[in-house]
Every structure is written in C-alpha cells, then in structure tokens.
Amino acid sequence: MKRNLFKYYTLAAAIVVITGSCSKDLEPYNGKSDDAALETPEDLQTATYGVYSGLVDRMYTKNLNQLGEYPGDDVALSGATGDQVFYTYTYTHFPGMGNTEQFWQGAYKVIYSANAIIERINDGTSQQLDQLKGENLYLRAMAHFDLVRLFGRPYPQGAGNNPGVVIKDNTKDDRPARSSVKDVYAFVIADLKHAATLMKENKSAAFASREVAEALLSRVYLYMEDNANALLYANKVISSNRYRLMETQPYKTYFRVIPEENPETIFAIRHTVADDRGKDAIGSMYYNDPVTQSTGWGEVYASLAFVKLLDQYPGDVRHSFVEPQRDANGNMQLRNQTPVYFINKYNWQEGVANLSSPVILRLAEMYLIRAEANAKLGNAQAAIDDVNLIRRRAGLSGAALYTTGNLKGRASVLDVVLEERRLELAFEAHRPYDLYRNNRPMVRAYPGFHGSNQYDQTIQPTDPQVINYIPERETGLNPNLTQNP
Template identity: 60%
Template sequence: MKAKIIYQHILFALILLLTACDNELQPYDSKSTDVALATPADIQIATYGNYAMLVKEAYTRHFLTLNEWPGDNVVQSGADGDQASLGASYLHIPAMYPTTDFWAQSYKLIYSTNLIINKITDGESPLLDQLKGENLFLRAMAHFNLVRLFGRPYPQNKGENPGVPVVLGSDEELYPARNTVKEVYEAVIADLLKAGNLMKEAKNANFASKEVVDALLSRVYLYMEDNENAILYANKVISSNRYQLASTEMYKKSPTLVPETNPETIFNFRHTLADNKDKNAVGSLYYNDPETLSTGWGEYYTSEALWDLLNENPADARLAFITPHYIDGVLQYRGTSPQYFINKFNWQEGIANLASPVYLRLAEMYLNRAEAYAKTGKNQLAIDDVNLIRTRAGLSGSALYTVTALKGRGSVLNVVLEERRLELAYEGHRPGDLYRNNLPLVRAYPGLHGTDNFHFRVEPSDPRVVYYIPEREVNINRNLIQNP
C-alpha cells in the first residue's frame, strides 16, 4: 500500500506538470503539496486533471462493462479477450484486470481529490469553495461507484456487510480496512451535502454543480431505500429547471451529440476528439458498422429479451439505440445470438467509437422518483412519471399505463422497474436495480451465459452478485478481507 501511495504522489505530479504549461517544470518530489497547489490557478488545473481521470479506459470502460454485463439487457455472443466477460458469465476471478484497474484508478482519483479538499479552507473565496465542492463530488462518486461493485446492495443486512475502504486524507493508515457498506454510504452523503453547500456556479454537464450533487443524492438515497429523500432530491433537480427531457427526435440522436448541448444531460464522462479510444472504447464492444464491419468488435448485443420487450411497441424511440445486422434481409447471428448491435456509445461528432457516457440525466430523476413513489404507496404519481418517460419515447394511447391497467406487470413497482430497464439500458443500472430490490437475474434467451447458453439464473443472495476485491490489493494490504 505504501508503494501505491508513493505512486499516487507521482501520478498527481505528472498531471500537474503536463497540464500546467506555464509552471516551472521541476521534479515534483522537490516540491511540497503547498507549493504544487499554491494558487487558485494551480488548484483549477489539478481539478481538471481529476476530471481527466474519468475518461481513462481504466475508468469509463470498466465502469460500464462491470456494471452492465452481469444484467439481462446485454448478451455475450461468444468468447472474447475482455475479462469483464467473467462478470457477464458470473465466473469472476480475483485477478481479473478490469476490477484491478478500476479499483486502482478509483483510488488514484480519491487520493488526488483529497490533496485538494484538504488544502482548501472553507470560505477562502467563491472560486476555491467551488473547486473544493467539485472535488468532494468526485470523491463521493468514486467511493459510491466502488461500493456498488465490491460491496453487497445496501438493503442486504441493512448496510452492515463489508464495503470498501473510505479514504478521506492523503496521509491515512497505510493499510486501511474495509468500511461497511453503510459507512461508505454515510461518507458519500456527507461529501455530497457539503459539496452542494459550497458550489454556487451553474456549470455545464462536463463538471459538477449543485444540481449534479442533488442528482447523485437522489440515486444514493434510492439505493438505501430512503424513499422520502430520493423523492426530495429528484424534485430539487427537476424543479431547478436547468434540464429538460430531450425531444423524441433529439433523444434518438443523443449519442451523436456533444453532451453539453443535450438539455437532458446532468453529468457525463466527457470525451473529446483527443480522447477517442477507437477499438478500445466501450462502443466498439457493442457496435460494428453493418456496412463495413470494420469499426469495432461488436460482440455484445442487445439481449433477445430486451429486444422483444421493446418491440411490444414498435414505435418505441429506444429501438433507435439498436442496429440489427442484416445481410440481404437476413438477420445475422454469432453463435446462438442474433446480432442486435448497440449504438448508444457511437458516432459522437461523426466518430464511430467516440462517446461521452452519461452518468446522470433527467430521465433517471423521474424514474428514481417513480420507484420511490411506488414504494411509498403513491401509485398514481409513480404511473404519471412512467408515462412521462414513455410519452417522450414516442408512445401514446394504449401503450401508456393506468393504475388499474398494468398490462400484466403485477404491480406498479414492476412497471417502474421495467421502465428503468428500457430507458436506462446499457448505462450500468440493471443488475443493481434487480439485486437491491431482492429480485433474481433470469436469462431465458440465447447467449454465452457461463453454464447454460439458454437458461441462467442468479439469486440476489449469490456471492458473485459482487466482485472479488482485486487480488493485488489483498496481497498488499493485510487488512482487506476478501469477498466470499
């Protein structure tokens, strides 16, 4: 762990040296943090560096694949070289590189935010308060994203299961133990509440702002089953009037847009042209241009179950995010899986695999609120929010729900969870939505599922609902107890 902390010092130094072109270039180990972060300009540059950590492959790609592939919206069509597929098949190993790299990148980000957070005294200036708030948001998000992958869902054992280490300083215990899931959530909420109080500037969706904080608080409280607060913070975002649902036509084209031009985007991992990962980007895993078959790998498709669900209403705008691969009118297959390419992470600014994945958007706020309404007996309000999202998807008439006409879904909560599946597909929500609601994963459709290519089931109590702590970390840190 000590070696890792030294490495993190070096990494942070490189960010400063590479981005601060006007600064005197000298070895960072000859400079204290006080010198490296001496001015507000230095702190601004370092904060830009922290945002830049999100667009690294070790963060964006692994965040999306590790969170999405264990669900039932995406199907693995065959063998491939990405070890995140071990998550898709629930054949995890402690040494898989996606979890190893994501853990390391996350704590690099946390360490770098700590240097700034602990450098700034509240109230020094509006600019420094804003920057401290942005770094508090990034630290909270990093801890929350980690505990979702490596700690069991909060409702299981009321958050008392092992989570991940909460690291709030740059000189903490060299071998931190795992905090409980509850303790991680408490630290996340504390950071977000403070961040919201410090930030006054209404920045665009590439940066944190008070509304970004409120949006993440809505998600965090929903996952804790604190439904009243989930509603409260969703309402704060909605009533801010900073965001509007994109029109149906804009929504269908949303992957191609520069994200800050989309009125629905609250926060995204902003990738510029210079950040294009091409065939290492997450979009290349889902999509391959059917005309040329040269733009990507295209080995993970929309599952047949999701395809069939969307096609219950052929006018559903969310079908626009799927590109079936036909040759001479015949649907193509890889193995047993129909090639329903996913294009939700493609064609930003006309570049095949360029995308700025959205982390928070307004549609989620309506669906967070709808789920919380359903769980607190406010069924009509829940249905109203669901119908708002369906109407934006181009649906009307009999495709909408009423409290007394649930179309065989059984309950208003089931309606909401299904709408979350449709609306937030591929964005990293589905497995968590199932397991935090004590629901099993059921794959009754073709695909490479691990043990059965046509029938596969995972209970929410299964050990592999969460990933192993990376083997490298357990070997270095004697206080990290491995997941069973």
C-alpha cells in the first residue's frame, strides 16, 4: 500500500532539537504517540524546536538556496557536474530531479510537524502557547510560500490563477489536489497575520516573532503586486526599531556573524557548529579555501556580468563578498574559460569554512521592498531615498548616489531599485524571482556552462522551465496532483 507523503512524516521526526537552542538536555524521542508527545507546554516547546530543525535539514535549506539562486544571472556554473543542480542552473528540468523531490518532502515535513502543534493549541490559552502557535503558523506559511515560488508560476502571470501547490493545514491522511497560486498566497497571508497577532515575545533572529511575520508579509505582498500592503508591512518592520543596518565596515563580514548577534538580521536558519556539513553545505559549491584547496568544490562563481556591475564603483564594500582568484602573476584564474570569483556569503561562521546560518529576512530587504513599492506607486523620491540609504551603507557617496533627475542611464526608478536589489541581495536566492515576477527575461551573456555556446542564454519569464516540475514520486503517490507543462 502506498504511504501518503504527509502522514509519512510522523511527529517523532519533529522532536529533534537544534543543538544550542535550549539549555535543557532534550533528546530525540519516538517512543510516544503523537498525542502523548504533545501533552504539556514543555512538550509543545520541544516539538517546536523540532520544526525549526526541519529548516536546518539539508533537504530544505540547501535546496532552497540552490533552487532559488542557481537559475539566476549573478552566478556562473563553471562546468559539467554530477550534482543535479546542473539541471537547475541550465534550465533542463525533469520530473525525476532529486533536489526538487528533496525540497518538496522537506517543506511538507515542516508543514506536517507545524500542523501537529497548531492543532493542539487554542488561541488565548496562555501567552506561552500563543507564542508557540504563532511560531508554527509562521513556519507553515514560510514553507508554503517557498513551495509556491518554486512550483507555481509568478503571481502576476494569470493574476494568480495558475496551479500552485497543495495547501496542507491539517494532519489528515489525505491526497489533496493543487490549489491555485492565488489561494496559496491567500493562505500564507492569513497564517502570517494570525501569527503576528499571537507572538508577543521579542525572540532572537533564530526564531519567529511578530516582526518576522510582518517582514515575510511585506515580501509576499510585493510578489503579488499589492504594493500598498508591501509598503505598509515594510514600514511596520522598519519602524519597530528592533533592527538596524549594520555599519559599513562590519558589514564586510555580515554573514559570518551568528543571527543572535547581528542587528540587521530579522530571521535566519540557525546552524551551529554541530550542523556543519562540510562539502555538502551551501557554501561548498561557491567557495574553496584558497590556502588549503580542500574545503569545498568551488564550482559556482559570481558571474562576470555581476562582477562588472559591482566594479562600476570600486569603493563598494560589497566587493567583500566576492573573492577573485588570481595566479602568481596576477592573472585571473579560469575554469573552462569561466573566471573564478568565489562567493563567501555562506562561509566562515565561527571560523568554520562552510558553516553559515542562511539569512532569510533582513532589514536591508525591507528598505528595498519599500523602495520597489514606492517606485511602482509613483513615489520616485521616496524610492531613491531608500536606494541611497543602502548605497551609503555600502560605502558609496557623492556621484555614486542617485537623484530623481539623474538615474545614471537607468531607464526608470524601478530599474534603479531592481539593480540595487541585485547588488545588495546577491546570492541570497532573490534574483530569478525578482526578474520573473516583474515580467523580465533572464539574460546570461557571460562565460559559464549555459546556453548552446556556453555564453549566451536568455530565458523569458513565460518559459515553462521558469518553474520546476512537481516531483514524479509525488505525482505517483497522489493521483490528484497535476504536472506542470
């Protein structure tokens, strides 16, 4: 008999505690029934740590970055690879890809585990339980949103009426059909608004809080072109004063700072030293320690197109995140004619080569969401002000800043904003979504293992390969799942 993909993930899988998350000595325990395992507030807290651990699992966190970043124009794959990210990078998807199957399963594991907790908490029972329910509502919403971005077409295409993903708000053993993109977004928004009303604790960036839910709401509204609400929720987060942009010099090593100590990070998937995956970590594909040449694969580089954009202003401290590799004579190293520009945003947390806590939401994005929303609402000066705020933090001033009367050759204020998003949020799995939701093509006119001549590739926003196939294992288990064309 076939096992349903949702029921397959029992609550026991959720009760795995992130090392260092709590001072208690909490061990994985699968000897109890789901009901018995969730009897007390302490049980529910332990299980909630387990839901967070589902994000730390490579099935979720590594695939989230690779599936979201590798189809972009900020990166260049330097050659053929046995890793299935090759198909993601080259837009040659197929239904049997292991990385999409892993992410689908990892995301629904998080959703199932969160549902098991949500079902057991009535609103208003206590502030502690309200907080836990709110955190799980946030985690459920985040997982659904990540799924619909990867497997459903951008919201503006068809006004959200294209097939999305399965909405799962319970632990029933059933086989639902896919909901529309619009319905998935509505579900995510409802969960996030509910979560925001329940969470009262100002937890660290390793956990959900009211501002975390509001920050994701801002992004969700931006993606669906509800610019007024994107602006509203970005302002809520900014005006909360819980976060501040890191200063220019410390920003050079922003991504090495643990979330709890970073003033700008709103939410990150916390990885401790015990979570280091070595050459199976996100950073292993972007980087290989130049001294030892032993820490990673170092096969995916910053693209020449991105580097040229960054190089327009040599004083931009965001150069710190890209490390050009040169030979003894100072010449750029090449791999299959691809310049070797290592990316270090996922390396050297706590001095460990491939350790990082991937940042999901940070304050700089809130300013850029506000800028994009203002640009689309016709508030040009407000949009330019926020762009310049980010540029000043990057160490730029004077002629490097924009005015509404001098866009430095950019066609519109929106072009200015999207370019700044590209520079600021590079390698954080934003770029493909930013282009396609704005109905813009992906143009890869730079060296890399893409296109028929390894140099030119253009993907239109309406191309079927912009989104991933539903994993064939899941369509086999669930006959109600329709496949993407």
